[in-house]
Amino acid sequence: MHLSSITAGALALAPQLASAHFLFPHLMLNGVKTEAYEYVREHDFGFNPHKTDWINSEDFRCNEGSWNHRNDPKTAEVTAGQDVVGFNLHLDFAIYHPGPVTIYLSKAPGDVREYDGSGDWFKVYQLGTQIPWNGTDQGWLTWDQKNFQFTLPNEIPAGEYLMRIEQMSVHQPYREKEWYVQCAHLKIASSYDGPDPSPTIKFPGGYNINDEAIQLDSWAQPPPTYAAMPGPEQWPN
Ligand SMILES: *[C@@H]1O[C@H](CO)[C@@H](O)[C@H](O)[C@H]1NC(C)=O
Numbered sequence: 116m117h118l119s120s121i122t123a124g125a126l127a128l129a130p131q132l133a134s135a136h137f138l139f140p141h142l143m144l145n146g147v148k149t150e151a152y153e154y155v156r157e158h159d160f161g162f163n164p165h166k167t168d169w170i171n172s173e174d175f176r177c178n179e180g181s182w183n184h185r186n187d188p189k190t191a192e193v194t195a196g197q198d199v200v201g202f203n204l205h206l207d208f209a210i211y212h213p214g215p216v217t218i219y220l221s222k223a224p225g226d227v228r229e230y231d232g233s234g235d236w237f238k239v240y241q242l243g244t245q246i247p248w249n250g251t252d253q254g255w256l257t258w259d260q261k262n263f264q265f266t267l268p269n270e271i272p273a274g275e276y277l278m279r280i281e282q283m284s285v286h287q288p289y290r291e292k293e294w295y296v297q298c299a300h301l302k303i304a305s306s307y308d309g310p311d312p313s314p315t316i317k318f319p320g321g322y323n324i325n326d327e328a329i330q331l332d333s334w335a336q337p338p339p340t341y342a343a344m345p346g347p348e349q350w351p352n
Pocket residue numbers: 245249251253254
């Protein structure tokens with residue numbers, strides 16, 4: 116199934132590859148791993164990866180079938196500029212497909228449980244390669260990590276939000292990518308009243324097959340020494 120599983124780096128992790136891919140069911144809240152799906156919207160696609168052209172689907176927002184689960188999670192109450200939030204992988208899994216992790220926020224018009232993610236998204240977190248990158252799987256800062264968290268910036272208007280994590284796996288040949296996406300429910304308290312977070316994108320539409328990040332050829336010889344991040348610049352910028 117995965118050609119990369121025959122490469123040296125992935126061999127040691129073959130049992131994981133055989134059993135499943137990955138999910139992000141745990142919200143991280145000030146260093147605490149919350150229960151699976153306590154604050155995260157489940158979806159109906161399980162561990163399965165999506166392929167490159169998924170970027171053009173509405174399901175690229177929060178994954179297939181997630182709308183069916185919109186009333187299940189609680190909404191985590193957090194404060195901008197103060198609380199540390201993020202995601203943890205399922206069980207004790209860690210990322211074993213090389214590639215960037217990004218996290219976006221999108222403000223719901225009202226109750227986040229009734230929000231489908233069709234509005235504007237801005238990026239608040241990203242983790243790519245070491246710089247300079249030696250072109251290996253181990254050179255990704257996401258490699259073998261299970262926990263992705265950051266302090267919420269001050270510069271976020273108060274409101275309810277979808278927080279979306281995305282991992283883009285770059286191990287496939289021919290510039291093919293795999294995607295893992297999941298969303299959490301946040302209610303952000305904030306006294307910020309500056310300009311709206313920017314730049315923003317929509318899902319779908321914000322990613323294009325020709326984007327430098329998606330065109331990365333991790334099988335190139337000599338190996339690539341730079342990997343562009345998917346999506347726009349991070350906020351605040
Ligand atoms: C590339 O960098 C990673 C991370 O520092 C290291 O673990 C790995 O051994 C390096 N590989 C090569 C071939 O330089």
